[in-house]
Amino acid sequence: MSNDAMGAGGIARRGLILILSSPSGAGKTSISRYLLQEENEAQPGAMHLSVSVTTRPRRPSEVDGVHYRFLTVRQFETLRDQGELLEWAEVHGNFYGTPREPVEAALAAGRDVLFDIDWQGTLQVLGKMREDVVAVFILPPSAAEQRARLERRAEDSAEVIRRRLANARTEIAHWPDYDYAIINRDLDESVKQVRAILRAERVRCRRLSGLADFIRTLDQELAAQLD
Numbered sequence: 001m002s003n004d005a006m007g008a009g010g011i012a013r014r015g016l017i018l019i020l021s022s023p024s025g026a027g028k029t030s031i032s033r034y035l036l037q038e039e040n041e042a043q044p045g046a047m048h049l050s051v052s053v054t055t056r057p058r059r060p061s062e063v064d065g066v067h068y069r070f071l072t073v074r075q076f077e078t079l080r081d082q083g084e085l086l087e088w089a090e091v092h093g094n095f096y097g098t099p100r101e102p103v104e105a106a107l108a109a110g111r112d113v114l115f116d117i118d119w120q121g122t123l124q125v126l127g128k129m130r131e132d133v134v135a136v137f138i139l140p141p142s143a144a145e146q147r148a149r150l151e152r153r154a155e156d157s158a159e160v161i162r163r164r165l166a167n168a169r170t171e172i173a174h175w176p177d178y179d180y181a182i183i184n185r186d187l188d189e190s191v192k193q194v195r196a197i198l199r200a201e202r203v204r205c206r207r208l209s210g211l212a213d214f215i216r217t218l219d220q221e222l223a224a225q226l227d
């Protein structure tokens with residue numbers, strides 16, 4: 001495929017970067033999973049997940065290379081120092097970063113790319129690629145529900161859960177940096193809302209790289225009709 005995928009009505013468009021951020025336990029990983037599944041069922045290959053690198057320990061349910069690439073601090077620093085990360089941050093005492101090359105390849109192939117990154121990474125990507133980014137903030141319905149979700153997930157120690165809840169206060173303060181906010185009460189409803197955002201953002205005029213040609217042709221047709 002060329003640099004641009006086909007947008008609505010067969011008009012070529014650029015891929016976009018969809019960022020989902022949330023305090024831990026709000027549900028962004030769950031939303032991402034269903035979103036990817038539904039989008040790629042609707043149009044195979046439409047959406048690519050950016051798999052981050054991290055120095056945090058792997059959770060029992062996670063697969064290396066699928067959910068994250070798990071690295072030592074030394075390996076992480078090498079990638080970062082070689083300029084291979086589009087953005088990176090320290091979150092909850094561990095390093096996380098987005099490998100640059102797979103993102104560039106996906107966008108160049110006209111695919112949309114999903115990022116699950118925190119507010120620090122979001123600011124870096126906004127600084128570099130604002131026009132391509134749609135940033136969505138996912139929030140839990142309440143602090144009690146957020147804690148209950150982290151406890152039900154049962155993949156982190158009590159100490160790790162405490163730290164994540166403490167960091168949530170800093171994270172939610174960054175809501176003004178985002179384009180959209182979703183309160184994740186019902187998972188299906190939240191996935192629907194993200195898909196509605198995507199649907200609209202895909203037909204933003206500035207993403208429709210084929211629009212100028214389409215309008216030129218339309219204008220010529222109109223002129224010919226009036227001759």
Ligand SMILES: Nc1nc2c(ncn2[C@@H]2O[C@H](COP(=O)(O)OP(=O)(O)O)[C@@H](O)[C@H]2O)c(=O)[nH]1
Pocket residue numbers: 020021022023024025029052053056087088089091092096097098116117118119120121122164
């Ligand atoms: N800046 C940045 N943040 C990331 C990246 N990958 C994950 N994160 C964020 O790091 C935080 C912790 O993620 P994780 O350890 O998976 O815990 P969870 O949020 O409780 O599922 C979340 O806010 C993620 O969005 C990345 O590549 N860059």
Ligand SMILES: Nc1ncnc2c1ncn2[C@@H]1O[C@H](COP(=O)(O)OP(=O)(O)O)[C@@H](O)[C@H]1O
Pocket residue numbers: 022023024025026027028029030031149150152153184185186187188
């Ligand atoms: N809308 C929801 N209602 C109830 N439980 C949810 C909802 N969304 C996610 N969960 C559950 O809450 C826990 C945390 O969700 P997860 O997607 O891992 O959050 P995050 O990636 O934001 O840390 C998981 O056990 C998940 O199944």
